[in-house]
Amino acid sequence: MDFNDFDIIYQEKRALIKNKDKIVAELKQNIGEKNVSTKQIDILAYTKDTSLIAMNWTMEGKIAGLPEIITWPANTSHIIEILKVANREKIPVVPYAEGSGVVGGAIPVKGGIIIDMKRFNKIIGINNKNLSVTVQTGTNGMNLERYLNSKGYTGGHIPQSLYTSSVGGWIAHRAAGQFSSKYGKIEDIILGMKLILPTGDKIKFDPMARAATGPQLDKYFIGSEGTLGIVTEATLKIWPYPEKRALISYAFPTIEDSLNATREIMREHIFPAVIRIYDADETLRHFDHIEKAKNKVMTIFVCEGNERLVDLEETITREKCEGNSGIDCGKEPVDHWFETRFKVTETSMFPPYRIVADTIEVAVMWDDASKLYHSVVEATEKVEGNLLVSAHVSHFYPNGVGFYFTFGGVPGKGKSQFDFYKECWNTIIKATLESGGSISHHHGIGINRSHWMDKEWDGGLEVMKKFKDALDPNNIFNPGKIYEKTWNGGDK
Numbered sequence: 001m002d003f004n005d006f007d008i009i010y011q012e013k014r015a016l017i018k019n020k021d022k023i024v025a026e027l028k029q030n031i032g033e034k035n036v037s038t039k040q041i042d043i044l045a046y047t048k049d050t051s052l053i054a055m056n057w058t059m060e061g062k063i064a065g066l067p068e069i070i071t072w073p074a075n076t077s078h079i080i081e082i083l084k085v086a087n088r089e090k091i092p093v094v095p096y097a098e099g100s101g102v103v104g105g106a107i108p109v110k111g112g113i114i115i116d117m118k119r120f121n122k123i124i125g126i127n128n129k130n131l132s133v134t135v136q137t138g139t140n141g142m143n144l145e146r147y148l149n150s151k152g153y154t155g156g157h158i159p160q161s162l163y164t165s166s167v168g169g170w171i172a173h174r175a176a177g178q179f180s181s182k183y184g185k186i187e188d189i190i191l192g193m194k195l196i197l198p199t200g201d202k203i204k205f206d207p208m209a210r211a212a213t214g215p216q217l218d219k220y221f222i223g224s225e226g227t228l229g230i231v232t233e234a235t236l237k238i239w240p241y242p243e244k245r246a247l248i249s250y251a252f253p254t255i256e257d258s259l260n261a262t263r264e265i266m267r268e269h270i271f272p273a274v275i276r277i278y279d280a281d282e283t284l285r286h287f288d289h290i291e292k293a294k295n296k297v298m299t300i301f302v303c304e305g306n307e308r309l310v311d312l313e314e315t316i317t318r319e320k321c322e323g324n325s326g327i328d329c330g331k332e333p334v335d336h337w338f339e340t341r342f343k344v345t346e347t348s349m350f351p352p353y354r355i356v357a358d359t360i361e362v363a364v365m366w367d368d369a370s371k372l373y374h375s376v377v378e379a380t381e382k383v384e385g386n387l388l389v390s391a392h393v394s395h396f397y398p399n400g401v402g403f404y405f406t407f408g409g410v411p412g413k414g415k416s417q418f419d420f421y422k423e424c425w426n427t428i429i430k431a432t433l434e435s436g437g438s439i440s441h442h443h444g445i446g447i448n449r450s451h452w453m454d455k456e457w458d459g460g461l462e463v464m465k466k467f468k469d470a471l472d473p474n475n476i477f478n479p480g481k482i483y484e485k486t487w488n489g490g491d492k
């Protein structure tokens, strides 16, 4: 079987490795025979991430992107050896962790070498006094959280993909967990890190409470999506495991009532760990068994931490909900959420029916929140073939929120699944920008958003390109992402 006979979606971007046999032999010599593979079964495993459209392509026997060599470095010297060869031969390298990214960040659109980080999986240690944990970045999220729980702590970073994502992937994509309204996004949680730059130079940012030492360079690598180097180690904040949890839910007549209640809670400097507002469609989908929530907007809260503070947070949360026409639905909806929060079968059910679906998360300040929600829903409903568009609000700040939209449908006559997918994506991103929002809250840019970066960043993108050129002179690190437009179609 030759993969080159398959329909490869990003084929036109690929450049085949010259003298591949010699390069494979050199890599095996330098980092060990078992850490390098060109077997078809291994190559196939790294052709995609968890972008939902890639699942549709798999059903059709299509391949997203095709790497040529897979590597599993076990230490930083191995990574440096790989980069020596890649820089000399100008071969693309793509850092790869657990492949749970959903915007194509880890898809090797220009082929090349995969650097899989899974062997960087050591938990180096907890510092109780500093409330921190230091880990290698290939560490799986659930393994880390279970370890912390067993020692009496939580990391507070619980993405829905906890079982299938790594610390490095979180940092690379500026991830957000379900408990982010209390503990923050990963950029609020990280205290320090070690990196290998594209040139093979090492750089480290020691864990520090705060510093005023010029512009904070470390921030520039958080969210760089494998384009500016490889994060090998990180020190993250941790917290004592919560003493008490209060589970609260209210159903509101409209999404505006619910947005008002949650905004008023945040204004009081009250931070429930979890807040989730489900619009009327999602309330029907997830809470149809809750009688009081019929035709309403379900909103759930989890307050956690010190018992006395939790009691106070609960009192204020209830006051604000009841002051905005909320109807108390008890703790059952929150129990239901806890039971189902890692269940993701809904999305993988669609491709076998040739339905194209995806989720898109965006951010917005409070004053534009309601406008953004209605504009996105109205615009997406108009896309030919659209069957579904709904949203929940899952991340809350005193100044704004993160929305999470879901769409699904079938391509109109003469259009491919990819055409329909791109049209829905572009419609939602366009409506977001026109409503004053930011095009991503936590999934990142990858392929799906790169052609909108000039609108999001305006002149800032040119500055970013200069940093990229300076740090990665041969443009070998995850090319075709963030700074380059990989989707050539779609209505902009």
Ligand SMILES: Cc1cc2nc3c(=O)[nH]c(=O)nc-3n(C[C@H](O)[C@H](O)[C@H](O)COP(=O)(O)OP(=O)(O)OC[C@H]3O[C@@H](n4cnc5c(N)ncnc54)[C@H](O)[C@@H]3O)c2cc1C
Residues within 6 Å of the ligand: 049, 050, 094, 095, 096, 097, 098, 099, 100, 101, 102, 105, 106, 117, 137, 138, 158, 159, 160, 161, 164, 165, 166, 167, 168, 169, 170, 171, 172, 173, 174, 175, 176, 177, 178, 225, 226, 227, 229, 230, 231, 232, 344, 442, 443, 478
């Ligand atoms: C069902 C489901 C639920 C999800 N829920 C959430 C959620 O709640 N919150 C959220 O934020 N995201 C969520 N995601 C998206 C995804 O899990 C995150 O983006 C995650 O952070 C990716 O981690 P990963 O280890 O799988 O990285 P990968 O997908 O392997 O890689 C992602 C990107 O990071 C780069 N990268 C990986 N490791 C490194 C490293 N060590 N150094 C430099 N670059 C690196 C890669 O090159 C790539 O660009 C979800 C995804 C799925 C499928």
